[in-house]
Structures are given as C-alpha cells and as structure tokens.
Amino acid sequence: MKNFGPFDSYTDALLAACPLLLSKPHATVGHLRDSNPELAHRTATEYCAWLYYTPEHKYEMSMLSDRPKPDDLVTGKKSCLLPTFVDDSRYAPGELKYIFALHNHPFGTPLSSIDYHFIEEMANHHDWEVETTKGRIRLSIIAFFSHSKSPGAPTCDGFYQYIPATREVMMWVQTQGRWKKTKHESLRWLDDRTYRFERIQ
Ligand SMILES: [Zn+2]
Numbered sequence: 001m002k003n004f005g006p007f008d009s010y011t012d013a014l015l016a017a018c019p020l021l022l023s024k025p026h027a028t029v030g031h032l033r034d035s036n037p038e039l040a041h042r043t044a045t046e047y048c049a050w051l052y053y054t055p056e057h058k059y060e061m062s063m064l065s066d067r068p069k070p071d072d073l074v075t076g077k078k079s080c081l082l083p084t085f086v087d088d089s090r091y092a093p094g095e096l097k098y099i100f101a102l103h104n105h106p107f108g109t110p111l112s113s114i115d116y117h118f119i120e121e122m123a124n125h126h127d128w129e130v131e132t133t134k135g136r137i138r139l140s141i142i143a144f145f146s147h148s149k150s151p152g153a154p155t156c157d158g159f160y161q162y163i164p165a166t167r168e169v170m171m172w173v174q175t176q177g178r179w180k181k182t183k184h185e186s187l188r189w190l191d192d193r194t195y196r197f198e199r200i201q
Helices: 012-020 037-043 114-121
Strands: 004-007 048-053 059-061 099-102 129-132 135-140 141-146 158-163 169-177 178-191 195-199
Touching: 012 059, 012 141, 012 178, 048 114, 099 114, 099 129, 099 158, 114 158, 135 158, 141 169, 158 178
Parallel strands: 099 141
Antiparallel strands: 004 059, 048 059, 048 099, 129 135, 141 158, 158 169, 169 178, 178 195
C-alpha cells in the first residue's frame, strides 16, 4: 500500500492529510447529529495514520487504518487502532522519526482522555522531540474536524493537538490554507482519569 507524501514541511503535510482523512466514508457525521443521531453514532468512523520524518528530511503519512480498538465493542466508542510502528520497508527500524499521530473526530469533538493516554504511551516508544532541518518538532496527537453540513464535501476546518512533552493542548483552525491557533491550554492530570485545563497566557 502506498504511503502519502512526501512533503517538504509538516504544515503542508497537515493541509493535505486533513481533507484526505475527513473525506473517507463516515469520517464526519456532524450533519447527521440532529436529524438522525442513531445513524450518526452507528456509522461514525475514525481513521488514523502516523506522520513521520524520513532520513531524506521529508514528511510522509503511513497508510490509513480504520481498525477499531478491541475495547470499542464493550464501550460503544468508535476509535481507531494506530500501530506503534510504521511498516515502511524502505527504511531500517529506528530510521523513521514519529511526529504526529493523526486521526479524525467524526463529531468534531475535542481530544479525549483516551487520546491523551494513547500519545503519552507512544512517548515511551518514540522520541519526545525530533530534530529536523527546520527545527525541533515534538511528538503529538492530532484530531482533525469538519463543521460541514454537507457530507459530500467535508471541509477541513481545523484540528486539536496535544503535546505530551509540554502538556500543551491547542486548537487550530484552517482558513485559506493557513493554520491559526485559537486555543492554548495546559493539561494537568489530577489522577489517571481526571484532568483539568489551565490557560496559557
Ligand atoms: Zn480521538
């Protein structure tokens, strides 16, 4: 299966990945939330992939997965199982640097405690920070969202991001090919399941 890329910058990669993920079947179901919530919940599908940095100083996206997590059957949640490592036979293990765990949120909701725990767990396997030719990039999880009311033409409206190294939670919106940060908070765990946000000035 073909990977997606390569891209010269991660911003370009995100601009391409966002509409790609959101245009997959049932990747955005906000338009059904009011008219048919049962159908929205039943069909909502999350897709996920790694954005990684290659020894050629390019950004590439792994093949998309829509494999549900085993827990989903019990919890009724719809999440996507992202493998810890990318299968890219061109490179030896350890040559690829993992930067963003990408996925979509079909209802456009913020990141969940599952998302926070997942990327913190990934930080046990991958570098917290990757050195690139254009500076350092920190490992993070990203969830794209669309506010589109038209399922045939989902717009890429933005994404939520969490960086375990700094505990920063951000919201970015997209207008005319540019990302703009509209929310910036810091996550503080109170215990394993509960957390609160503190505003970053
Ligand atoms: Zn998520």
